[in-house]
Amino acid sequence: MTTPSDMEITPPRRSFWRNLSPVWLVPVLAVAVSLGIAWQSFADRGTLIEIEFENAAGVVAGTTEIRYRDVAIGMVETVSFTPDMQQVTVGARIDRTAAEALSAQAQFWVVRPQVSARGISGLNTVLSGVYIEAALDPGSVPDGSRRFTGRDDPPLVMPGRQGTRITLRAPDGNRLTPGAPILFRGVEVGAIEAPRLLDGAEGVLVDGFIEAPYDRRLSTTARFWDTSGFAVSLGTGGLRLSVGNLASILTGGIAFDTLTDAGEPIDADTVFELYSDEDTAMASSTSVASPDQLRIAAEFDGSVQGLSPGAAVRFRGVRVGEVTGIAARQVDMGPAPLIRMQAALALDPSAFGLGSEASPERLMAFLEAQVAAGLRARLSASGVFSTSLVVELLEVQDSPPERLLRPEDALPVIPSAPSDLTDLTTSAQGLIERLTELPIEGVLQQAINLMEAAEDLLEDEGTRALPSSVVSLVDDARDFVGSEALQALPGDIQGTVGDLRAVLARFEEQRAVETLVETMEAVQGVAANIDSATTEVPALISEVRRVVGRIGDLDAEGLVNAARDLLNTADTFLDDEGTQAVPPALAGALREVELALAELRGSGLVDEVSETLGSARSAADAIATATQDLPQLAERLNGLVAQAEALVAAYGARSPVNEEALATLREARDAARAFAQLARTLERSPNSILFGR
Template sequence: MSRPPGPPELPEAVATRRSRWRMQVVWLVPLVAVLIGGWLAVKAILEQGPTVTISFETGEGLEAGKTKLKFKNVDIGVVKSVTLSGDHRNVVATAELTKDATGLLVDDTRFWVVRPRISGGTVSGIGTLISGSFIGMDVGSSPKARRDYVGLESPPVFASGVPGREFVLKGDDMGSLDIGSPIYFRRLQVGQVTSYKLDANGKGVTMHVFVNAPYDKYVQSDTRFWQASGVDVSLDATGVKINTQSLVAILIGGLAFQTPDNSVDGPEVEASTEFTLFSDKTEAMKRHDNIVDNYVLNFKESVRGLTVGAPVDFLGIVVGEVSGIHTRFDPVTKQFSIPVDIKLFPERFTSRFASGPAGGRLANDADRQQLAQTLVDHGLRAQLRTGNLLTGQLYVALDFFPNAPKAKVDWSSNPPAWPTVAGGLQSLQDSVTTLIAKLNKIPFEAIGNDAHQTLRDADALLKRLDTEVAPQAAQTLAAAKTALDSANNALQPDSALAQNTGDAMKELARTAAAFRALADYLERHPEALIRGKLEDKK
């Protein structure tokens, strides 16, 4: 029998020593992967931007991994974490920025959260209703780098680099102003309020305003700023005047500025120059005199309706204003008086002398006192007068009263006391008081007693007339009636007296005719008075 064939014989393996430095091909793949990963890691490290921390009062609108940082509406980073500060008072947002944003992180760079906001008449951040809030950024100009910031609670009114200048305003109160409130120049909006704060002494507020170029060149040393909020209504001899800057100023307030037309054109002022903020345009554009003389006016009448700032008028020209109203008690006379302090502007009052064409100013106190006393000697006095019948407002009038008692300016007091006279209403009241005093001196009671006695005597007289005179008067009247009846009967046409009277009249008529005939004859023959009638001689 033959055996089946078996498996073929394998060749015998011969062991060969492998080289220690020989690399297998299979390891090339992970090595390449490691190299690529390392290169990517190095590249990521090299391209990694800076990390900044921004502190906010609240974390509203901030979300780690989602909230973007934007500059000029371009994404430059993202918020990586939002945590509380160590004292738990603020929220700290840590953000990573792109590498090309490193140069933007300087000392005066500003950050704020952009969210829907209505402020100062402007609406911003409406787009975030859909896209969500983000952190806005405004780059400063400082050369110093920085990595930690305190974020703004509201966006800045203007971005860095905007042409224009910022100024400082000092006022009594804010009125209806807010950050972003507009600033007007000749009714054109040229700027806005950037910030405000209460003064350290609590007696006013300080505001920073920004005026855009090229309008900032119109801000000069004599420029006046005033509150342009609401509607300014004035009533004068020409009627009712209503002034306002715009509808926005009526609703949210605003500021306005202008340089008086009579001011000398000066150079542009530097940025951060401080100005006074006036309450209205009238107050702002009033002439501000450099020379001021202070006087006091002592009144002994009511000053109701007189306020600080009321004008001092001289023949229709405003030459000063009331600066203070006080009360004073004189322990000697036991009387009260009302001292009214006034500011007198001599440049308005006597800027020129009438005797010379060139004129001149009152250079020293001696000239001022001499002129003041001369005017007082001629009757110049201060008097309270009604400036508005509707409101009862008073003003101080300087006018001449030739019949006023002699007086002098009391230069020994500080300020000097100018003599006064009572106002028109006070004079009328004094006259009425004097009249009443004279009436009180009339003995009305004695006169009444005399009148009562007279009435009693008259009553007795009437009784006597009724009892004694009246009967006799009745008899006399009866007799008179009888005589009148007789006379009436005698005057009847058919009475004997009437007939006899008619005959007598006829005889008188015939006699008169005879006399006329005789007179005519004698006129023709005057010799008949001697010779007689010719017919008789024949």
């Protein structure tokens, strides 16, 4: 064993780098990884944006998320106020990718739980707290905006949705709730926003949006109406109940439809009128309401009962506006003040067809020119049986020249024309009376009777057993129908009627008949006295009676002769000795008759009367024969037809010939029936043809 020798320990001088241990790689790696993590989290930190809200209820820094399409894109970092303390400034970091897409059109709003008639929304925010929803418009160019103004409510339309914005004008916003649907034939195609008041004018404006494929339906012929709630109408068609869909009942709704497909495309700033119901909407001439209406007044002298606000104003039958108010106005400030009724009218310039740029001023100029040419306002009934009134603007011919008054402090007044309301009422009354006088029931009864008789006849066995002389029967019928007498009958009757009219006119002129009748009556009275006095008298009386009777019957043929006979008889009678025994009264009477006759004769009237009576007689005869003949004719025709029909039927087989024959015969029977009716009417009141009564 040797003792270990001392070691020469000479530590080698090695360079610093060679001295380094590879274990130093570890901290280097650690630094690198840490720096990497740090850089990544810095890079992921996102971009800071600021959103100003009116009200940031529920927004908490570090908790409230910013979402886009329900995906978190950022987080609220700070909640502070604007320097003037009027707005809340929310600072948020959002993802770089989202920040790169931001443009000034981006919209932000706070999503909160909402319970409305249209449903519940944002329920998830009850648990998780509110969040801020972002809407980016894909069509906009990112411009690096970092400050935005937040909305109070969600936008009606998400940016980027295809469709058309519309504006509606309504009288009030009672049933227009934000988000209420717009329906097209029952399909929801859009929604409306909250209505806003119009500046200065009456009514409200409400914005709406119609989604893409459906907005092609929009044109100048589109009509919008309110479908909210129920509508009950009672008309000639019965009771009608219109109910929209359930959501519409609760929240209100708007429907639209187009009158025709021929409408022109609408402009971006078109304002549609919102009508109260479908009928009004479809009946209206214009859908595109002018933003401004022309307000004028019309004054009426009489009562305006039946005219109410909302009544139509028509120009040549087309609705151009409505009545907005009615008031009485003192016109003449004298001791006896004159009160006139003034109706305020709102006229739509576009309804006059003055073009798209129609303005109230232009309409005013138009109306002034028209008034100078005779345009007047007039009250008229809105329908034949209606008591409500409308104001009509129409040209009145030959009207005294007037002009449109333009007072400084009041509405322009359009001159009015007197209305024709009363005439209409009376003529309507007359029409109704005449209608009630028509002998409809009698005619019907007769027709029924005739039918029954015809049926009886047809069912009679005897008619069926008739000999088969169809040909002769049909020939008979044809002869009869074609006979000159029948053909000439209507002409005859017309001629006689004309004759009679002329006769009567002459009679009327000369009052001869009255005189004659009076005379004859006197004679009759005398004759009655004479009756018991003398034996010769009865002959005279009978003579007189005959004359009188003939006159009564218009049997004027022998009237003059009879009168002459009578005169002769009377002459002889008076000359007769026996007459001497007749009491003086009778003698006086007879003398009167004589005198009358003499006067008649002397005045030359007798000839004329005889003439007229002759023609009257012939006319009456013609009528009489006609009247007498007609029923017979009708009966004969009826009989013929029935026989023929029975025969044809008896022929058996329902051949086409038979069918045709039957049809012909039925027509013939109808003709016969008509004749019978005519005959009966004539029989009953022959005068009806003459006097039209």
